[in-house]
Amino acid sequence: MFRFEQVSRYPLKKMDFQIEKKEKVILFGPSGSGKSTILFLFNRLHNPTEGTIYFEGQNVKEYPFTELRKRVGLVLQEPNLFPGTVLDNIKYGPSLFGEWKEEDGELLMGYVQLPSTYLNRDVEQLSGGEKQRVSLARTLANQPEVLLLDEPTSALDYRTAEDIEEVLEQLINQHELTMIMVTHDMRQARRLGSRGLFITEGEVMEDGKLPDMLDSPASQALKEFLEE
Amino acid sequence: MEPEISNQSLLFLVVFVLIPLSLSYFYQLGLNKNIIWSSLRGTVQLFAIGYLLTYLFELPAIIGIPFMISIMLTVAAFHARKKGKGLPNVLLYIFIGLLVIEVSVLGLWLIFDMVAFTPSEVIPMSGMVIGNSMVAMGLALERMKNEFKENNGRLLAALSLGAKPSVASKLIVQKTLNAALIPNVDQLKTIGLVQLPGMMTGLILGGVAPVTAIKYQLVISISIFSSVSLSAMFITLAMYRYFFNEQGQLVDSEEEIRSEA
Known part of the structure; x- marks a missing residue:
């Protein structure tokens, strides 16, 4: 589905890897190793300085950026909701493409396990966990084929983070989405991922199955990272 | 006397x-x-x-007025440019914006016979219009830069949902215009109640009857109000797109990454 060919952009150095449809990939590694940069490259919020990224066999540059971003949804670490109601937020994406249907509101609330009465609630009144659920619903509203998640639970407490994980697990399995997630939480990586890419100093140091690669790390760098 | x-x-x-x-x-x-x-x-x-x-x-009006207005426009454009430091062609945009606004306002004053085409009337009144427009453009530029910084996450969220820069930055444009226009709206609301406006005060001190002074004040206040609104709107709409590149990416975040390199 995605192919990186000799892709570099600070702090990444010549990356080569491929991600298949419906894979659940976890990008992990020390801070500053370039994990979020990789995510932003997938939906062209960043451009590589060198190399080529292919999506469905076609250079990402050949897609209109609006279409690519609709198909490759991103959930950021902070919810970054727009001022207004929950409904204003979740219809934002589909409205851009003239695809919003009123009945979708209830459906999306169901996906992220929030009551539909929340639709008319001002986003300022929501808790941190609820805001992140709305952010997730907002991305899902575009019906993406790929879900990019940039540490979506790192700003939340343990309990709320677990609830969001559960929502994510169900959604990804139910909709057969391709998931690429950055996380520092190895428990979360084990729960949600099927493949891990250990990124350090801008390079893919290890690429393997989860949870095997965490149980028996091949490189010294990964061993040390897991012991930290 | x-x-x-x-x-x-x-x-x-x-x-x-x-x-x-x-x-x-x-x-x-x-x-x-x-x-x-x-x-x-x-x-x-x-x-x-x-x-x-x-x-x-x-001097004859036809020489004195354009001469002084050109100086005012140039000084104002250079001054307002400081607030938009780093933005491409900002000086040119400010200058053109101020010029168009000044010419339009002056044109309307003359067409509707509000002001006589004499240096003693046109120059001070134009100075007020240009000066206030300059402040509004500066405020708008400063605010816009801050808003882009503060709302980086929201902008990324909007772009990642497929929004084009013009749509993604709608919130920023609204906030910028609001911030640039509110002081002016407030001033117009309390005009004459909190403070007697400068022009009216000057005319009264100069011996002009208060009602006549008020008429001039009304002309200048409303003219300033509309030119300030236009200035803020013009410069915001002209400059917001420079915060993005052609691929709908935030230029700021690109620069940050380059500076980290």
């Missing part, structure tokens, strides 16, 4: 400067130099402009 302040009386203005100067000295605000410099500069500038205006008012 024409009211006039004697030169001796004027000298006592030093007392007014000494007050902030001593405050700065005792509280170690570090503003001493600035206070002395700006007071001296202001005085010299005003006297210079006084003599220049006396000369210009004697």
